[in-house]
Amino acid sequence: MVRFAPELVSSSLGLGLLLCSWGCLASAESRAPPEKIAIVGAGIGGTSAAYYLRQKFGKDVKIDVFEREVVGGRLATLSVQGHDYEAGGSVIHPLNLHMKRFVKDLGLSTIPASGGLMGVYNGENLVFEESSWFIINMIKLVWRYGFQSLRMHMWVEDVLDKFMRIYRYQSHDYAFSSVEKLLHAIGGDDYLVLVNQTLQENLQKAGFSEKFLSEMIAPIMRINFGQSTDLNAFVGAVSMTAADSNLWAVEGGNKVVCSRLIQASKANLISGSVLSVEDKTKTKQRGNPTKMYEVVYKSGSETKSDFYDIVLVATPLSQKIANIAFLNFDPPIEEFHQNYQQIVTTFVKGELNSTLFSSRAKDQFGLSTVLITDNSDMFINSLGIVNSVKGKEHPPPSTDGTQVWKTFSREILTKEQITTLFLSYDYAVRKPWLAYPYYTPPEKCPPILLHDQLYYLNGIESAASAMEMSAIAGYNAALLAYHRWNGHTHMIDQDNLYEKLKSEL
Ligand SMILES: Cc1cc2nc3c(=O)[nH]c(=O)nc-3n(C[C@H](O)[C@H](O)[C@H](O)COP(=O)(O)OP(=O)(O)OC[C@H]3O[C@@H](n4cnc5c(N)ncnc54)[C@H](O)[C@@H]3O)c2cc1C
Ligand SMILES: *[C@@H]1O[C@H](CO)[C@@H](O)[C@H](O)[C@H]1NC(C)=O
Ligand SMILES: *[C@@H]1O[C@H](CO)[C@@H](O)[C@H](O)[C@H]1NC(C)=O
Numbered sequence: 412m413v414r415f416a417p418e419l420v421s422s423s424l425g426l427g428l429l430l431c432s433w434g435c436l437a438s439a440e441s442r443a444p445p446e447k448i449a450i451v452g453a454g455i456g457g458t459s460a461a462y463y464l465r466q467k468f469g470k471d472v473k474i475d476v477f478e479r480e481v482v483g484g485r486l487a488t489l490s491v492q493g494h495d496y497e498a499g500g501s502v503i504h505p506l507n508l509h510m511k512r513f514v515k516d517l518g519l520s521t522i523p524a525s526g527g528l529m530g531v532y533n534g535e536n537l538v539f540e541e542s543s544w545f546i547i548n549m550i551k552l553v554w555r556y557g558f559q560s561l562r563m564h565m566w567v568e569d570v571l572d573k574f575m576r577i578y579r580y581q582s583h584d585y586a587f588s589s590v591e592k593l594l595h596a597i598g599g600d601d602y603l604v605l606v607n608q609t610l611q612e613n614l615q616k617a618g619f620s621e622k623f624l625s626e627m628i629a630p631i632m633r634i635n636f637g638q639s640t641d642l643n644a645f646v647g648a649v650s651m652t653a654a655d656s657n658l659w660a661v662e663g664g665n666k667v668v669c670s671r672l673i674q675a676s677k678a679n680l681i682s683g684s685v686l687s688v689e690d691k692t693k694t695k696q697r698g699n700p701t702k703m704y705e706v707v708y709k710s711g712s713e714t715k716s717d718f719y720d721i722v723l724v725a726t727p728l729s730q731k732i733a734n735i736a737f738l739n740f741d742p743p744i745e746e747f748h749q750n751y752q753q754i755v756t757t758f759v760k761g762e763l764n765s766t767l768f769s770s771r772a773k774d775q776f777g778l779s780t781v782l783i784t785d786n787s788d789m790f791i792n793s794l795g796i797v798n799s800v801k802g803k804e805h806p807p808p809s810t811d812g813t814q815v816w817k818t819f820s821r822e823i824l825t826k827e828q829i830t831t832l833f834l835s836y837d838y839a840v841r842k843p844w845l846a847y848p849y850y851t852p853p854e855k856c857p858p859i860l861l862h863d864q865l866y867y868l869n870g871i872e873s874a875a876s877a878m879e880m881s882a883i884a885g886y887n888a889a890l891l892a893y894h895r896w897n898g899h900t901h902m903i904d905q906d907n908l909y910e911k912l913k914s915e916l
Pocket of ligand 2: 604
Protein backbone atom coordinates (compact mmCIF):
# COMPACT_ATOMS: atom_id res chain seq x y z
CA MET A 412 0.00 0.00 0.00
CA VAL A 413 1.43 3.32 -1.00
CA ARG A 414 0.54 6.28 1.11
CA PHE A 415 0.88 9.89 0.16
CA ALA A 416 3.86 10.85 2.24
CA PRO A 417 4.35 14.49 3.18
CA GLU A 418 8.08 13.82 3.52
CA LEU A 419 8.08 13.01 -0.16
CA VAL A 420 7.30 16.61 -0.85
CA SER A 421 9.85 17.88 1.58
CA SER A 422 12.64 15.55 0.50
CA SER A 423 12.65 16.60 -3.12
CA LEU A 424 11.33 20.11 -2.80
CA GLY A 425 12.64 20.91 0.65
CA LEU A 426 14.74 23.81 -0.45
CA GLY A 427 11.93 25.29 -2.50
CA LEU A 428 9.52 25.07 0.42
CA LEU A 429 11.96 26.81 2.74
CA LEU A 430 12.63 29.52 0.22
CA CYS A 431 9.00 30.35 -0.29
CA SER A 432 7.65 29.81 3.19
CA TRP A 433 6.80 33.50 3.70
CA GLY A 434 5.48 34.34 0.28
CA CYS A 435 3.50 31.15 0.04
CA LEU A 436 1.91 31.55 3.43
CA ALA A 437 0.89 35.10 2.69
CA SER A 438 -0.74 34.18 -0.58
CA ALA A 439 -2.25 30.98 0.80
CA GLU A 440 -4.30 33.21 3.11
CA SER A 441 -5.69 35.10 0.17
CA ARG A 442 -8.03 32.36 -0.97
CA ALA A 443 -9.34 29.10 0.42
CA PRO A 444 -8.41 26.03 -1.60
CA PRO A 445 -10.97 24.71 -4.09
CA GLU A 446 -13.40 22.11 -2.81
CA LYS A 447 -13.54 19.81 -5.79
CA ILE A 448 -11.43 19.14 -8.86
CA ALA A 449 -12.38 16.85 -11.76
CA ILE A 450 -9.87 15.16 -14.05
CA VAL A 451 -11.17 13.50 -17.22
CA GLY A 452 -8.94 10.56 -18.17
CA ALA A 453 -6.78 8.22 -16.09
CA GLY A 454 -3.82 7.90 -18.45
CA ILE A 455 -0.38 9.07 -17.41
CA GLY A 456 -1.36 12.71 -18.04
CA GLY A 457 -4.46 12.72 -15.81
CA THR A 458 -2.95 10.64 -13.04
CA SER A 459 0.25 12.68 -12.84
CA ALA A 460 -1.92 15.80 -12.68
CA ALA A 461 -3.83 14.24 -9.74
CA TYR A 462 -0.54 13.55 -7.98
CA TYR A 463 0.77 17.08 -8.36
CA LEU A 464 -2.62 18.72 -7.66
CA ARG A 465 -2.67 16.95 -4.31
CA GLN A 466 0.82 18.22 -3.55
CA LYS A 467 -0.10 21.79 -4.44
CA PHE A 468 -3.60 22.12 -2.98
CA GLY A 469 -3.13 19.94 0.10
CA LYS A 470 -5.17 17.21 1.71
CA ASP A 471 -8.66 18.73 1.84
CA VAL A 472 -9.52 19.16 -1.82
CA LYS A 473 -11.61 16.35 -3.30
CA ILE A 474 -10.13 15.06 -6.55
CA ASP A 475 -12.30 12.91 -8.84
CA VAL A 476 -10.68 11.11 -11.79
CA PHE A 477 -13.11 9.95 -14.48
CA GLU A 478 -12.12 6.98 -16.62
CA ARG A 479 -14.32 5.51 -19.31
CA GLU A 480 -12.23 2.41 -19.99
CA VAL A 481 -9.24 1.25 -17.97
CA VAL A 482 -6.72 3.12 -15.87
CA GLY A 483 -3.55 3.60 -17.91
CA GLY A 484 -5.16 4.61 -21.21
CA ARG A 485 -2.52 4.25 -23.89
CA LEU A 486 -0.32 2.44 -21.37
CA ALA A 487 -1.74 -1.07 -21.54
CA THR A 488 -0.65 -4.68 -21.79
CA LEU A 489 -1.85 -7.62 -23.81
CA SER A 490 -1.51 -11.19 -22.69
CA VAL A 491 0.19 -13.83 -24.85
CA GLN A 492 -0.20 -17.30 -23.37
CA GLY A 493 -0.30 -16.09 -19.81
CA HIS A 494 2.44 -13.45 -20.07
CA ASP A 495 1.83 -9.71 -20.41
CA TYR A 496 3.51 -7.47 -22.97
CA GLU A 497 3.44 -3.68 -23.46
CA ALA A 498 0.94 -2.96 -26.23
CA GLY A 499 0.98 0.85 -26.09
CA GLY A 500 3.64 3.17 -24.68
CA SER A 501 6.54 0.87 -23.93
CA VAL A 502 9.98 2.42 -23.66
CA ILE A 503 11.15 5.19 -21.33
CA HIS A 504 14.34 7.20 -21.75
CA PRO A 505 16.85 7.41 -18.86
CA LEU A 506 16.45 11.20 -18.89
CA ASN A 507 12.63 11.10 -18.55
CA LEU A 508 12.82 12.47 -15.04
CA HIS A 509 9.11 12.50 -14.16
CA MET A 510 8.68 8.83 -15.02
CA LYS A 511 11.87 8.09 -13.13
CA ARG A 512 10.65 10.00 -10.12
CA PHE A 513 7.26 8.25 -10.12
CA VAL A 514 8.92 4.84 -10.11
CA LYS A 515 11.08 5.89 -7.17
CA ASP A 516 8.33 7.66 -5.18
CA LEU A 517 5.87 4.82 -5.72
CA GLY A 518 8.35 2.07 -4.85
CA LEU A 519 8.15 0.37 -8.26
CA SER A 520 10.94 -1.47 -10.10
CA THR A 521 12.27 -1.15 -13.62
CA ILE A 522 13.36 -3.60 -16.29
CA PRO A 523 15.58 -2.94 -19.29
CA ALA A 524 13.63 -2.45 -22.54
CA SER A 525 13.78 -5.30 -25.04
CA GLY A 526 17.11 -5.08 -26.82
CA GLY A 527 19.06 -7.06 -29.40
CA LEU A 528 20.37 -6.34 -32.85
CA MET A 529 18.59 -4.13 -35.35
CA GLY A 530 18.47 -4.27 -39.14
CA VAL A 531 16.89 -2.05 -41.79
CA TYR A 532 14.94 -3.65 -44.62
CA ASN A 533 14.11 -1.78 -47.82
CA GLY A 534 11.72 -4.25 -49.40
CA GLU A 535 14.49 -6.17 -51.12
CA ASN A 536 17.30 -6.63 -48.67
CA LEU A 537 18.79 -5.44 -45.43
CA VAL A 538 20.51 -2.12 -46.12
CA PHE A 539 21.97 -1.99 -42.65
CA GLU A 540 22.61 -4.60 -40.00
CA GLU A 541 23.84 -3.93 -36.51
CA SER A 542 26.67 -6.01 -35.14
CA SER A 543 27.12 -7.01 -31.52
CA TRP A 544 30.58 -5.46 -31.66
CA PHE A 545 30.51 -1.75 -30.97
CA ILE A 546 33.61 -1.05 -33.06
CA ILE A 547 32.29 -3.00 -36.05
CA ASN A 548 29.08 -0.96 -35.86
CA MET A 549 31.02 2.26 -35.93
CA ILE A 550 33.03 1.12 -38.94
CA LYS A 551 29.88 -0.02 -40.75
CA LEU A 552 28.13 3.29 -40.08
CA VAL A 553 31.08 5.42 -41.12
CA TRP A 554 31.61 3.25 -44.20
CA ARG A 555 28.07 3.77 -45.33
CA TYR A 556 27.20 7.26 -44.07
CA GLY A 557 30.46 9.03 -43.21
CA PHE A 558 30.20 10.79 -39.86
CA GLN A 559 26.49 11.50 -40.18
CA SER A 560 25.41 9.18 -37.41
CA LEU A 561 27.80 10.86 -35.02
CA ARG A 562 26.54 14.30 -36.07
CA MET A 563 22.99 13.04 -35.71
CA HIS A 564 23.77 12.01 -32.18
CA MET A 565 25.03 15.52 -31.47
CA TRP A 566 21.95 17.10 -33.04
CA VAL A 567 19.68 15.05 -30.74
CA GLU A 568 21.88 15.77 -27.71
CA ASP A 569 21.51 19.47 -28.36
CA VAL A 570 17.69 19.31 -28.40
CA LEU A 571 17.64 17.05 -25.35
CA ASP A 572 20.09 19.23 -23.45
CA LYS A 573 17.75 22.21 -23.65
CA PHE A 574 14.73 20.03 -22.99
CA MET A 575 16.11 19.20 -19.52
CA ARG A 576 15.48 22.82 -18.49
CA ILE A 577 11.77 22.08 -18.08
CA TYR A 578 12.56 20.05 -14.96
CA ARG A 579 14.24 23.03 -13.32
CA TYR A 580 11.35 25.32 -14.17
CA GLN A 581 8.82 22.87 -12.81
CA SER A 582 10.78 22.11 -9.64
CA HIS A 583 10.73 25.88 -9.01
CA ASP A 584 6.94 25.80 -9.55
CA TYR A 585 6.79 27.78 -12.80
CA ALA A 586 3.84 27.11 -15.11
CA PHE A 587 2.93 27.95 -18.70
CA SER A 588 -0.44 28.80 -20.17
CA SER A 589 0.29 27.49 -23.68
CA VAL A 590 2.43 24.80 -25.25
CA GLU A 591 4.17 27.42 -27.39
CA LYS A 592 5.14 29.44 -24.32
CA LEU A 593 6.42 26.32 -22.61
CA LEU A 594 8.51 25.37 -25.64
CA HIS A 595 9.80 28.91 -26.04
CA ALA A 596 10.89 29.06 -22.41
CA ILE A 597 12.82 25.83 -22.93
CA GLY A 598 14.56 26.48 -26.21
CA GLY A 599 13.70 29.94 -27.50
CA ASP A 600 12.84 30.55 -31.15
CA ASP A 601 14.92 27.54 -32.19
CA TYR A 602 12.44 25.30 -30.42
CA LEU A 603 9.43 26.89 -32.12
CA VAL A 604 11.17 26.42 -35.45
CA LEU A 605 11.49 22.73 -34.60
CA VAL A 606 7.71 22.31 -34.35
CA ASN A 607 7.18 24.43 -37.44
CA GLN A 608 9.54 22.52 -39.71
CA THR A 609 9.54 19.00 -40.97
CA LEU A 610 12.39 16.84 -39.75
CA GLN A 611 13.33 16.38 -43.39
CA GLU A 612 13.70 20.15 -43.95
CA ASN A 613 15.61 20.67 -40.74
CA LEU A 614 18.10 17.85 -41.29
CA GLN A 615 18.59 18.63 -44.96
CA LYS A 616 19.50 22.18 -44.04
CA ALA A 617 21.92 20.80 -41.48
CA GLY A 618 23.61 18.89 -44.30
CA PHE A 619 22.45 15.32 -43.73
CA SER A 620 22.31 13.16 -46.86
CA GLU A 621 19.20 11.79 -48.53
CA LYS A 622 20.56 8.27 -48.13
CA PHE A 623 21.12 8.64 -44.39
CA LEU A 624 17.66 10.18 -43.93
CA SER A 625 15.84 7.47 -45.85
CA GLU A 626 17.81 4.47 -44.56
CA MET A 627 18.36 5.40 -40.92
CA ILE A 628 16.08 8.23 -39.84
CA ALA A 629 12.84 7.49 -41.70
CA PRO A 630 12.65 3.88 -40.40
CA ILE A 631 13.07 5.15 -36.81
CA MET A 632 10.21 7.63 -37.34
CA ARG A 633 8.14 4.84 -38.82
CA ILE A 634 8.49 2.50 -35.83
CA ASN A 635 7.89 5.26 -33.26
CA PHE A 636 5.32 7.51 -34.94
CA GLY A 637 3.97 5.61 -37.95
CA GLN A 638 5.07 8.24 -40.43
CA SER A 639 8.17 9.40 -42.27
CA THR A 640 10.53 12.38 -41.93
CA ASP A 641 7.58 14.65 -42.78
CA LEU A 642 6.72 14.93 -39.07
CA ASN A 643 7.88 17.98 -37.11
CA ALA A 644 11.55 18.15 -36.13
CA PHE A 645 10.76 18.27 -32.41
CA VAL A 646 8.84 15.00 -32.35
CA GLY A 647 11.59 13.74 -34.67
CA ALA A 648 14.16 14.42 -31.97
CA VAL A 649 11.95 12.75 -29.34
CA SER A 650 11.69 9.75 -31.62
CA MET A 651 15.47 9.63 -32.09
CA THR A 652 15.95 9.41 -28.33
CA ALA A 653 13.99 6.14 -28.46
CA ALA A 654 16.97 4.77 -30.40
CA ASP A 655 19.32 5.50 -27.48
CA SER A 656 20.61 2.79 -25.20
CA ASN A 657 19.56 2.16 -21.60
CA LEU A 658 15.86 2.49 -22.30
CA TRP A 659 13.70 1.01 -19.60
CA ALA A 660 10.15 0.06 -18.67
CA VAL A 661 8.23 -0.46 -15.45
CA GLU A 662 8.24 -3.99 -14.07
CA GLY A 663 4.70 -5.32 -14.18
CA GLY A 664 3.70 -2.83 -16.90
CA ASN A 665 3.99 0.93 -17.35
CA LYS A 666 0.27 1.29 -16.61
CA VAL A 667 0.94 0.40 -12.97
CA VAL A 668 2.35 3.91 -12.56
CA CYS A 669 -1.12 5.32 -13.32
CA SER A 670 -3.05 3.24 -10.79
CA ARG A 671 -0.40 3.90 -8.14
CA LEU A 672 -0.49 7.64 -8.80
CA ILE A 673 -4.24 7.60 -8.20
CA GLN A 674 -3.75 5.78 -4.90
CA ALA A 675 -0.89 8.01 -3.81
CA SER A 676 -2.86 11.15 -4.59
CA LYS A 677 -5.90 9.84 -2.71
CA ALA A 678 -8.11 10.68 -5.66
CA ASN A 679 -11.48 8.98 -6.25
CA LEU A 680 -11.59 6.94 -9.40
CA ILE A 681 -15.03 7.15 -11.04
CA SER A 682 -15.80 4.62 -13.76
CA GLY A 683 -17.74 6.56 -16.28
CA SER A 684 -17.67 8.43 -19.52
CA VAL A 685 -17.81 12.20 -19.33
CA LEU A 686 -20.42 13.52 -21.75
CA SER A 687 -20.35 17.24 -21.12
CA VAL A 688 -18.83 20.07 -19.13
CA GLU A 689 -21.07 23.08 -18.58
CA ASP A 690 -20.26 26.56 -17.34
CA LYS A 691 -22.76 27.23 -14.52
CA THR A 692 -23.41 29.45 -11.58
CA LYS A 693 -24.13 27.59 -8.39
CA THR A 694 -24.95 28.74 -4.89
CA LYS A 695 -22.96 26.79 -2.31
CA GLN A 696 -24.34 26.09 1.17
CA ARG A 697 -23.05 29.38 2.48
CA GLY A 698 -21.96 32.40 0.58
CA ASN A 699 -22.54 33.93 -2.79
CA PRO A 700 -23.30 32.24 -6.09
CA THR A 701 -20.04 30.92 -7.58
CA LYS A 702 -18.98 29.99 -11.04
CA MET A 703 -18.61 26.22 -11.24
CA TYR A 704 -18.44 23.53 -13.86
CA GLU A 705 -21.10 20.87 -14.06
CA VAL A 706 -19.66 17.57 -15.28
CA VAL A 707 -22.25 15.16 -16.70
CA TYR A 708 -21.16 11.56 -17.03
CA LYS A 709 -22.52 8.17 -17.84
CA SER A 710 -21.76 5.40 -15.39
CA GLY A 711 -23.21 2.05 -16.40
CA SER A 712 -26.70 2.90 -17.63
CA GLU A 713 -27.09 5.89 -15.33
CA THR A 714 -26.41 9.50 -16.20
CA LYS A 715 -25.10 11.51 -13.25
CA SER A 716 -23.60 14.91 -12.68
CA ASP A 717 -21.55 16.84 -10.19
CA PHE A 718 -20.10 20.34 -9.71
CA TYR A 719 -16.41 21.27 -9.72
CA ASP A 720 -14.30 24.36 -9.13
CA ILE A 721 -11.58 23.20 -11.50
CA VAL A 722 -11.71 20.73 -14.42
CA LEU A 723 -8.73 19.16 -16.22
CA VAL A 724 -9.30 17.38 -19.53
CA ALA A 725 -6.56 14.74 -19.86
CA THR A 726 -7.60 12.96 -23.04
CA PRO A 727 -7.26 13.99 -26.66
CA LEU A 728 -10.28 16.11 -27.61
CA SER A 729 -10.98 14.49 -30.88
CA GLN A 730 -14.46 13.39 -31.86
CA LYS A 731 -13.38 9.81 -32.36
CA ILE A 732 -11.73 9.71 -28.92
CA ALA A 733 -13.32 11.80 -26.17
CA ASN A 734 -16.31 13.57 -27.70
CA ILE A 735 -17.03 15.86 -24.75
CA ALA A 736 -19.56 18.65 -25.27
CA PHE A 737 -18.67 22.05 -23.79
CA LEU A 738 -21.93 23.76 -23.00
CA ASN A 739 -22.83 27.35 -22.27
CA PHE A 740 -19.32 28.77 -22.72
CA ASP A 741 -19.04 32.29 -23.98
CA PRO A 742 -17.14 32.51 -26.25
CA PRO A 743 -17.73 28.88 -27.20
CA ILE A 744 -14.82 26.46 -26.89
CA GLU A 745 -13.53 25.83 -30.37
CA GLU A 746 -13.17 22.35 -31.77
CA PHE A 747 -9.64 21.12 -32.30
CA HIS A 748 -8.51 19.21 -35.25
CA GLN A 749 -5.89 16.96 -33.83
CA ASN A 750 -5.91 14.08 -36.23
CA TYR A 751 -5.00 10.86 -34.43
CA GLN A 752 -3.74 8.02 -36.59
CA GLN A 753 -4.58 4.36 -36.27
CA ILE A 754 -1.71 2.08 -35.33
CA VAL A 755 -2.34 -1.61 -34.73
CA THR A 756 -0.13 -3.50 -32.30
CA THR A 757 -0.02 -7.24 -33.04
CA PHE A 758 1.80 -9.85 -30.98
CA VAL A 759 2.58 -13.12 -32.69
CA LYS A 760 4.15 -16.08 -30.98
CA GLY A 761 5.83 -17.97 -33.75
CA GLU A 762 8.86 -18.58 -35.89
CA LEU A 763 9.81 -15.76 -38.24
CA ASN A 764 10.34 -16.54 -41.93
CA SER A 765 13.71 -14.79 -41.92
CA THR A 766 14.32 -15.53 -45.62
CA LEU A 767 11.85 -12.70 -46.28
CA PHE A 768 14.54 -10.31 -45.12
CA SER A 769 17.84 -12.10 -45.67
CA SER A 770 19.15 -15.03 -47.68
CA ARG A 771 21.11 -16.26 -44.69
CA ALA A 772 20.17 -19.52 -42.98
CA LYS A 773 17.52 -18.95 -40.32
CA ASP A 774 19.81 -19.85 -37.43
CA GLN A 775 22.22 -17.19 -38.72
CA PHE A 776 19.64 -14.40 -38.91
CA GLY A 777 20.37 -12.96 -35.48
CA LEU A 778 18.30 -9.77 -35.68
CA SER A 779 15.66 -9.04 -33.07
CA THR A 780 14.35 -5.80 -34.57
CA VAL A 781 13.60 -5.10 -38.22
CA LEU A 782 13.01 -1.48 -39.18
CA ILE A 783 11.52 -0.74 -42.56
CA THR A 784 12.13 2.03 -45.08
CA ASP A 785 9.25 4.02 -46.62
CA ASN A 786 9.62 2.75 -50.16
CA SER A 787 9.37 -0.91 -49.23
CA ASP A 788 5.66 -1.61 -49.86
CA MET A 789 5.60 -3.59 -46.63
CA PHE A 790 2.28 -3.88 -44.81
CA ILE A 791 3.98 -3.44 -41.43
CA ASN A 792 5.87 -0.50 -39.92
CA SER A 793 8.26 -2.58 -37.85
CA LEU A 794 8.85 -5.99 -36.32
CA GLY A 795 10.69 -6.97 -33.16
CA ILE A 796 11.14 -9.58 -30.45
CA VAL A 797 9.81 -8.35 -27.11
CA ASN A 798 10.22 -9.29 -23.48
CA SER A 799 7.28 -9.59 -21.12
CA VAL A 800 6.65 -6.95 -18.47
CA LYS A 801 8.37 -9.27 -15.99
CA GLY A 802 11.64 -9.16 -17.90
CA LYS A 803 13.72 -11.38 -20.11
CA GLU A 804 13.47 -14.64 -18.22
CA HIS A 805 9.65 -14.70 -17.94
CA PRO A 806 8.86 -16.88 -19.75
CA PRO A 807 12.28 -18.52 -20.23
CA PRO A 808 13.50 -18.36 -23.85
CA SER A 809 11.92 -21.10 -25.94
CA THR A 810 14.03 -23.81 -27.47
CA ASP A 811 11.82 -24.44 -30.53
CA GLY A 812 12.74 -21.25 -32.44
CA THR A 813 9.48 -19.49 -31.56
CA GLN A 814 9.53 -16.02 -30.04
CA VAL A 815 7.00 -13.35 -29.16
CA TRP A 816 7.18 -10.74 -31.93
CA LYS A 817 5.49 -7.34 -31.88
CA THR A 818 4.53 -5.59 -35.09
CA PHE A 819 3.08 -2.15 -35.73
CA SER A 820 0.92 -1.67 -38.80
CA ARG A 821 -1.58 0.82 -40.12
CA GLU A 822 -4.26 -1.75 -40.79
CA ILE A 823 -5.31 -4.89 -38.97
CA LEU A 824 -3.15 -7.74 -40.31
CA THR A 825 -4.93 -10.46 -42.23
CA LYS A 826 -4.24 -14.11 -41.58
CA GLU A 827 -2.45 -14.30 -44.93
CA GLN A 828 -0.19 -11.43 -43.98
CA ILE A 829 0.72 -13.12 -40.71
CA THR A 830 1.51 -16.39 -42.49
CA THR A 831 3.69 -14.47 -44.96
CA LEU A 832 5.81 -13.23 -42.06
CA PHE A 833 5.92 -16.41 -40.02
CA LEU A 834 6.85 -19.98 -40.90
CA SER A 835 4.40 -21.05 -38.22
CA TYR A 836 2.61 -19.41 -35.35
CA ASP A 837 0.66 -20.58 -32.32
CA TYR A 838 -0.97 -17.40 -31.27
CA ALA A 839 -1.71 -13.85 -32.39
CA VAL A 840 -3.41 -11.05 -30.49
CA ARG A 841 -3.88 -7.42 -31.46
CA LYS A 842 -4.97 -4.00 -30.32
CA PRO A 843 -5.83 -1.11 -32.64
CA TRP A 844 -5.08 2.33 -31.22
CA LEU A 845 -5.80 5.89 -32.15
CA ALA A 846 -2.18 6.17 -31.22
CA TYR A 847 -0.79 9.68 -31.68
CA PRO A 848 -1.31 12.67 -33.95
CA TYR A 849 -0.47 12.46 -37.61
CA TYR A 850 2.02 15.33 -37.72
CA THR A 851 1.68 18.04 -40.35
CA PRO A 852 4.01 20.94 -39.54
CA PRO A 853 3.80 23.88 -39.09
CA GLU A 854 2.09 22.69 -35.95
CA LYS A 855 -0.39 24.84 -34.09
CA CYS A 856 -0.87 23.42 -30.59
CA PRO A 857 -4.36 23.58 -29.06
CA PRO A 858 -4.68 25.81 -25.97
CA ILE A 859 -4.02 24.63 -22.42
CA LEU A 860 -6.41 27.19 -20.99
CA LEU A 861 -9.90 26.48 -22.33
CA HIS A 862 -11.71 28.67 -19.80
CA ASP A 863 -11.03 30.37 -16.46
CA GLN A 864 -10.50 27.11 -14.52
CA LEU A 865 -10.77 24.58 -17.33
CA TYR A 866 -7.53 23.07 -18.59
CA TYR A 867 -6.56 20.84 -21.50
CA LEU A 868 -3.46 18.64 -21.25
CA ASN A 869 -3.22 16.87 -24.58
CA GLY A 870 -2.42 19.83 -26.79
CA ILE A 871 1.20 19.02 -25.97
CA GLU A 872 0.90 15.94 -28.18
CA SER A 873 0.83 18.22 -31.21
CA ALA A 874 4.46 19.03 -30.38
CA ALA A 875 5.30 15.42 -29.46
CA SER A 876 3.39 12.49 -28.00
CA ALA A 877 5.17 10.45 -25.33
CA MET A 878 4.56 9.36 -21.74
CA GLU A 879 6.98 11.95 -20.42
CA MET A 880 5.32 14.71 -22.45
CA SER A 881 1.96 13.86 -20.87
CA ALA A 882 3.57 13.80 -17.41
CA ILE A 883 5.09 17.24 -18.06
CA ALA A 884 1.68 18.48 -19.23
CA GLY A 885 0.06 17.00 -16.09
CA TYR A 886 2.50 18.74 -13.77
CA ASN A 887 2.22 21.98 -15.73
CA ALA A 888 -1.59 21.95 -15.58
CA ALA A 889 -1.50 21.30 -11.81
CA LEU A 890 0.89 24.23 -11.28
CA LEU A 891 -1.08 26.46 -13.62
CA ALA A 892 -4.38 25.67 -11.89
CA TYR A 893 -2.79 26.33 -8.51
CA HIS A 894 -1.25 29.65 -9.48
CA ARG A 895 -4.37 30.86 -11.29
CA TRP A 896 -6.50 29.91 -8.32
CA ASN A 897 -4.27 31.93 -6.01
CA GLY A 898 -3.56 34.80 -8.37
CA HIS A 899 0.19 34.10 -8.55
CA THR A 900 0.61 35.65 -11.98
CA HIS A 901 4.38 36.01 -11.53
CA MET A 902 4.66 32.20 -11.61
CA ILE A 903 3.02 31.93 -15.04
CA ASP A 904 4.60 32.39 -18.49
CA GLN A 905 7.98 33.72 -17.39
CA ASP A 906 10.10 33.61 -20.48
CA ASN A 907 13.60 34.45 -19.25
CA LEU A 908 13.58 31.65 -16.70
CA TYR A 909 16.74 29.98 -17.84
CA GLU A 910 18.85 33.08 -17.15
CA LYS A 911 16.88 33.92 -14.03
CA LEU A 912 17.32 30.51 -12.44
CA LYS A 913 20.97 30.38 -13.49
CA SER A 914 21.74 33.52 -11.53
CA GLU A 915 19.85 32.17 -8.54
CA LEU A 916 22.46 29.45 -7.97
C1 LIG B 1 1.33 1.86 -29.92
C2 LIG B 1 1.89 2.98 -29.10
C3 LIG B 1 3.24 3.00 -28.77
C4 LIG B 1 3.78 4.03 -28.01
N1 LIG B 1 5.08 3.96 -27.62
C5 LIG B 1 5.57 4.86 -26.74
C6 LIG B 1 6.84 4.67 -26.14
O1 LIG B 1 7.53 3.68 -26.40
N2 LIG B 1 7.29 5.61 -25.27
C7 LIG B 1 6.53 6.70 -24.92
O2 LIG B 1 6.99 7.52 -24.11
N3 LIG B 1 5.30 6.88 -25.45
C8 LIG B 1 4.79 5.99 -26.33
N4 LIG B 1 3.53 6.12 -26.83
C9 LIG B 1 2.76 7.34 -26.49
C10 LIG B 1 2.19 7.27 -25.08
O3 LIG B 1 1.61 6.03 -24.85
C11 LIG B 1 1.14 8.38 -24.92
O4 LIG B 1 1.71 9.62 -25.30
C12 LIG B 1 0.65 8.53 -23.48
O5 LIG B 1 0.38 7.28 -22.90
C13 LIG B 1 -0.59 9.41 -23.48
O6 LIG B 1 -1.10 9.51 -22.15
P1 LIG B 1 -2.35 10.45 -21.81
O7 LIG B 1 -2.64 10.27 -20.38
O8 LIG B 1 -2.05 11.82 -22.28
O9 LIG B 1 -3.54 9.94 -22.72
P2 LIG B 1 -4.30 8.53 -22.65
O10 LIG B 1 -3.38 7.47 -22.19
O11 LIG B 1 -4.95 8.35 -23.96
O12 LIG B 1 -5.39 8.74 -21.51
C14 LIG B 1 -6.66 9.29 -21.74
C15 LIG B 1 -7.70 8.50 -20.96
O13 LIG B 1 -8.92 9.20 -21.00
C16 LIG B 1 -9.98 8.27 -21.13
N5 LIG B 1 -11.13 8.99 -21.70
C17 LIG B 1 -11.26 9.47 -22.96
N6 LIG B 1 -12.44 10.11 -23.09
C18 LIG B 1 -13.08 10.01 -21.90
C19 LIG B 1 -14.35 10.48 -21.42
N7 LIG B 1 -15.18 11.17 -22.21
N8 LIG B 1 -14.68 10.21 -20.14
C20 LIG B 1 -13.83 9.51 -19.32
N9 LIG B 1 -12.63 9.06 -19.74
C21 LIG B 1 -12.25 9.30 -21.00
C22 LIG B 1 -9.42 7.20 -22.04
O14 LIG B 1 -10.12 5.98 -21.87
C23 LIG B 1 -7.96 7.13 -21.56
O15 LIG B 1 -7.79 6.16 -20.56
C24 LIG B 1 2.95 5.10 -27.60
C25 LIG B 1 1.60 5.09 -27.92
C26 LIG B 1 1.07 4.05 -28.65
C27 LIG B 1 -0.40 4.04 -28.93
C1 LIG C 1 5.07 28.65 -36.56
O1 LIG C 1 3.89 28.45 -37.31
C2 LIG C 1 2.75 29.08 -36.76
C3 LIG C 1 1.54 28.59 -37.51
O2 LIG C 1 1.76 28.56 -38.89
C4 LIG C 1 2.97 30.58 -36.80
O3 LIG C 1 1.86 31.24 -36.24
C5 LIG C 1 4.23 30.93 -36.01
O4 LIG C 1 4.53 32.29 -36.11
C6 LIG C 1 5.42 30.12 -36.48
N1 LIG C 1 6.52 30.35 -35.56
C7 LIG C 1 7.80 30.42 -35.95
C8 LIG C 1 8.80 30.69 -34.88
O5 LIG C 1 8.16 30.28 -37.09
C1 LIG D 1 9.52 -17.64 -46.65
O1 LIG D 1 9.72 -16.48 -47.43
C2 LIG D 1 10.33 -16.75 -48.68
C3 LIG D 1 10.66 -15.41 -49.31
O2 LIG D 1 9.48 -14.62 -49.47
C4 LIG D 1 9.39 -17.60 -49.52
O3 LIG D 1 9.97 -17.87 -50.76
C5 LIG D 1 9.11 -18.89 -48.78
O4 LIG D 1 8.14 -19.65 -49.46
C6 LIG D 1 8.59 -18.61 -47.38
N1 LIG D 1 8.52 -19.85 -46.63
C7 LIG D 1 7.38 -20.31 -46.14
C8 LIG D 1 7.45 -21.62 -45.45
O5 LIG D 1 6.33 -19.66 -46.20
